[in-house]
Amino acid sequence: MGFNAPNGRAKEIVKNCLFRLIDRMMVKYTTFTLYSIENELVVVADEGICRSPMKVLIDSDVQLTVAPLNARYWELADYKDKLTATIGDQVVLSSDASWATRLLVGTPVMPTATGHSGAIPSNEECGIRDVWAHNLKDEFKIIRKIISKYNYVAMDTEFPGVVARPIGEFRSTADYQYQLLRCNVDLLRIIQLGLTFLDENGKPPAGSYSTWQFNFRFNLSEDMYAQDSIDLLQNSGIQFKKHEEEGIDPIDFAELLMTSGIILMENIKWLSFHSGYDFGYLIKLLTDQNLPNDESDFFELLKIYFPTVYDVKYLMKSCKNLKGGLQEVADQLELTRVGPQHQAGSDSLLTGMAFFKMREMFFEDNIDDGKYCGHLYGLGTSFAVNGNSFHDNGDNGSNS
Structure with a gap:
């Protein structure tokens, strides 16, 4: 069934697809392209909206496939009858000049970092x-007002990539990974920190924000970075000019964090994903010093500042069939992302959601601190919990 003919059946199917897409993905804005092959519609969503393939059944003979814009497995050149649709203050479907129709009415389209109108909703x-x-x-x-009740703190950072490699002999793969982490954290500056606050049941504060995204001072003309990482962050909506002009001074942030009641406290439970670098940057902020040469000293500092830490990537070792980075895990757990990927606020929120879903599905709502607390995936040491010290060589894998 082609959709380039101006008939009522085609228009109705496409309109259903659009409404279903918005309802399923729970976004106000998106730009996407529709392709048709026989009885299948393929929607290619702009960056930041869809990160993995998804199928939605429209009716008995038509299904909708949603694919990321950059999905390599879609040979888009082979798709015929291309239809372009933009959701914003209007939706226009057109495969040729003779067919254009307005199907939806919404609020004005937002500009985005990628130049596509309406691709990334604001935080x-x-x-x-x-x-x-x-x-x-x-x-x-x-x-400070909410931390006593909402004491599960999911955390994520964005930083400017990896620019250096350690040289020499290393005791293990995990030792090399720590030295790699150390030399890069020492050289580079944090860009964003996301903190999401949830209660013991994974619920956010009612009637207010649950996630804060801290945007630090960063200057592309002066600070070191890996170009591919900066490109990724810019495509995700990070505005480096604003970071340069309005970004947070790390010392000001560290002073407020020290007195916030969310560090140095055993009752505050930190949730993270493959978080060696995340905690590395936080410890660097808090101490205003380079990281320790030895990994065991790093974990001693981790225990002091963050006494209770759960790394979701480490928990996955005990979760059958869970694998991959944060977005892949969220897809497997059937979680819906809120906000743009590769920004720290959205990633921290998704990390918190993944933790509570995994705790329910795989741990019967009870995680053994002696086995899981204090481990960071990919690093080879952990701190002692309840008087017991555990060691794990770690296996390096994909990050978020």
Whole structure:
């Protein structure tokens, strides 16, 4: 069935596809392209909306396949009868000049970092609070008020990649991974930190934000970075000009974090995903020093500042069939991302959601601290829990 003919059946099917797409993906804005092959519609969603293939049944003889824009497995050149559709203040479907129809009415289309109109919803719309230098103190006041009840803190960082490799002899693969982490964290600056606050049941604060995204000062003209990492972050909506002009001073942030009540406290449970680098940057912020030469000293600092840590990637070792990076795991757990991928706020929220879903599905809502607390995936040491010290050589794998 082709959809380039202006008939009622075709229009109705396409309209159903659009409504189903919005309902399923729970976004207000998106730009995508429709392709048709016989009885199958393929929707290619812009960056930031869809990260893995998804099929939606429209009716008994037509299904919708949603694919990421950059999916290598879709040979788009082979698809015929291309239809372009934009969701925003109007939706126009057109395969030729003779067929264009307005199907949906919404709010105005937003500009995005990639130049596609409406591809990435703002953090504010997604319930993620952006923090810059001007509102840093006010946002910490709110966090201090909620931390006693919402003491599960999911965390993620964005940083400018990997620019250096350690040389020499190493005791193990895990030792090499720590030295790789250490030399890069020492050289580079953090760009974003996302913190999501949840209660013991994984519920967010009612009627307010649950996720804060801290945006640090970063200057592309002065600071070191890996170009591929910066390209990825820019395509995800990070505005480096604003980071340069309005970004948070790391020392100001560290002072407020030290007095916030969310570190140095055993009752605060930190949730993370493959988080050696994440905690490396946080420890560097808090100590205002380079990381320790020895991995065991790093874990001693981790225990002091973050006494209770769960790494979701490490927990996955005990979860049958769970594998891959954060988005892949979320897809397997049937979780829906809120906000743009590769921004720290959205990634921290998804990390928290994944932890509670895994705890329910694989651990009967009870995670053994002696076995899992204090481990960071891919590193070879952990700190002692309840007087017991555990060692794991770690196996390096994909990050988020």
